[in-house]
Amino acid sequence: WELPPIEEILEPGSEQDFNQDLIRQQVRIIEDTLASLGAPVKVKEINRGPVVTQFGVEPLFVANSRGKETRVKVSKIVALADDLALALSAKTIRIQAPVPNKGLVGIEVPNEEVSLVALRDIMESEAWERVRSPLRLALGQDVSGAPYVADLRAMPHLLIAGTTGSGKSVCINAILTALLLQNTPDDLKLLLVDPKRVELMPYNGIPHLLVPVVVDMERVVGALQWVLREMDSRYRRFASVGARDIVDYNERVAAASPEVGRIPYIVVVIDELADLMMLAPQETERAICRLAQMARATGIHLIIATQRPSVDVVTGLIKANFPARIAFAVASSVDSRVILDMPGAERLLGRGDMLFMPPDAPQPIRLQGAFVSDAEIQRLIAYWKVFSAPPAGPIPLERATPSVPAAPPVQLPLHPDLAPPVSEQRPSGLFEDDLIPDALEVLLAENRASVSLLQRRLRIGYTRSARIIELLEELGV
Ligand SMILES: Nc1ncnc2c1ncn2[C@@H]1O[C@H](COP(=O)(O)OP(=O)(O)OP(=O)(O)O)[C@@H](O)[C@H]1O
Ligand SMILES: [Mg+2]
Structure with missing residues (x-):
């Protein structure tokens, strides 16, 4: 294998220029507005990022009713966020108090013009080398425009949430692109799950895939269980050589007997957890949690995205x-709060604007996500596809590993062990769907009918819920 050259795959970013006058004007508005509302501040620092500009302000002294001078309270500035937004005619502003290590309050104002953060600029930065x-x-750029790079191994799993159109799939694509530019199929295997059938399908055919992109929800639990078995088998292999x-x-094996082969990392990506959690909540939760707890040492990492940050999808356990x-x-x-355990994400601007919570940080970091275009992804996929034709068997992981006593990484086909998910078993009894009586009860109690209501109450998938509503209509309810 040979890694693709970055400059042939990714496009360079464009320089951003900005309007000095506008920024000076904004400084004045911030100082004047806050002073007139009884919270005078001084702008001490300006950080210009791709999508927001952060004004670092220092609270000044005000005289209280007894004539004593005290500093303006941080909470007072936070409470004035909406007034400031109005004065600046900004869609929304976020106030970070305090900015870590700076002793300032950060006021983040959206830029007039946003600039794209090119993935290549981050992958060619010093932060990336470090x-x-x-x-x-390569997650993106922070509010001062500095590149931000994180290590998936240290996370060791990543949960991504946001409303539709907020940038989850772009983020996943950027992550996958960065991984595929750094790793050959010998070092990295991917399991991609895409219930929407659009976002990840283009990756079909690259040699890193353990199985073709999983789109059938019924298959997912089986696939996760396969990964669980692979994890167990890896533990056994490690134990057999005392690793x-x-x-x-990999260091020991490479040193002792290179012909045995290294163990690749496995990254499991699920673009839409909600669908899975509706279909088979218990199995999914159990499989994900077990993987998440034990997989770090074995080099198995999960990246999970969801549109619905509600507690029945992003459960406490997850x-x-x-x-x-x-x-x-x-x-x-x-x-x-469901995602970050604190408010703030509701003030983000969408389209790649994110709060990243590192595993053990007290505060999230605001970043603008790196962007990869479809053309870039296409080039990368085309590059890797060349290697995989002609097809080298169903699971390329499969390579003879003679001198390892424990079983080589499992090559069971995915399909036999796919237990039918509970909620989709054939309905029996009186009605076409045996949940109809329950559904009726729910709808009558609520005195309204909606597909999502049924989905939530009966913990079933959208398709089934919609079908029940249809059936009820046919029954004349
Ligand atoms: N980092 C980014 N930089 C610039 N634009 C972005 C970025 N991320 C997303 N966008 C813009 O927002 C659009 C929607 O993003 P994306 O498809 O990732 O949303 P999503 O969160 O996956 O939505 P859904 O939940 O509907 O799948 C993109 O087509 C793109 O135009
Ligand atoms: Mg998406």
Whole structure:
């Protein structure tokens, strides 16, 4: 294998220029507005990012009723966010208090013109060089325009949430692109799950895939169980040579007997967890949590995205196992709390504007996500596809590993062990769907009929719920 050259795959970013006058004007508006509302501040620092500009302000002193001078309270500035937004005619502003290590309050104002963050600019930055890991992620640029790079191995799993159009799929594509530019199929295998059937389908055919992109929800639980078995088999292999983790194992094996072959990292990507959680909540949750708990040492990492940050999708158990999270724009501060355990994401601008919560940081970091175009992805996929034709068997992971006592990574086909998910078993009894009586009860109690109501109450998928409503209509309810 040979890695693709970055400059042939990715396009360079464009320079951003900005309007000095506008920024000076904004400084004045911030100082004047806050002073007139009894919270005088001084702008001490200006950081210009691709999508927002951060004004670092220092609270000044005001005299209280007894004539004593005290500094303006941070909470007072935070409470004036909406007034400031109005004065600046900004869609929404976010106030970060305090900016870590700076002793300033950060007021983040959307830029007049947003600039794209090119993935290539981040992958050619020093920040990228500094992180030494085969699973580096070029997440984006922070509010001062500095590139931000994270290591998936340290996370070790990533949860991504945000409303529709907020940038989840672009983010996943950027992550996959970065991974595929750094790793050959010997070092990295992917399991991609895409219930929407559009976002990840183009990756079909690249040699990194363990199986073709999984689009059938019924298959997913089986696929996750396959990964669980692979995890167990890796533990056995590590134990047989006394290796601590995948890095240790690969070093020892490479040193001792190169012909045995290294163990590749496995990255599992699920673009839309909600569909899965509706279909088979218990199995999905159990499989995901077990993988998340045990997979770090074995080099198996999960990246999960969802449009619906509600507690029945992002359950407490799942959250507990995904300390690293990205919140894109969400509808309400309640949603933001589900993802980040704090409000803030409801003030994001959408289209790649995110709050990234690193695994053990007290505060999330605001980033503008790196963007990859379809053309770039196409080039990368075309590059890798060349290698995989003619097809080298169903699962390329399959290579003879004679001198390893434990079983080589499992090559069971995915299909036999696919237990039919509980909620989709053939209905029996009186009605075409045996949940109809329950559904009726729910609808009568609520005195309204909606597909999503049924989905939530009966914990069933959209298709089935819609079908039940149809059936009820046919029955004349
Ligand atoms: N990092 C980014 N930079 C610039 N534009 C972006 C970025 N991320 C997303 N966008 C814009 O927003 C659009 C929607 O993004 P995306 O498809 O990732 O949304 P999504 O969160 O996956 O939505 P859905 O939940 O409906 O799948 C993109 O087509 C793109 O135009
Ligand atoms: Mg999407």
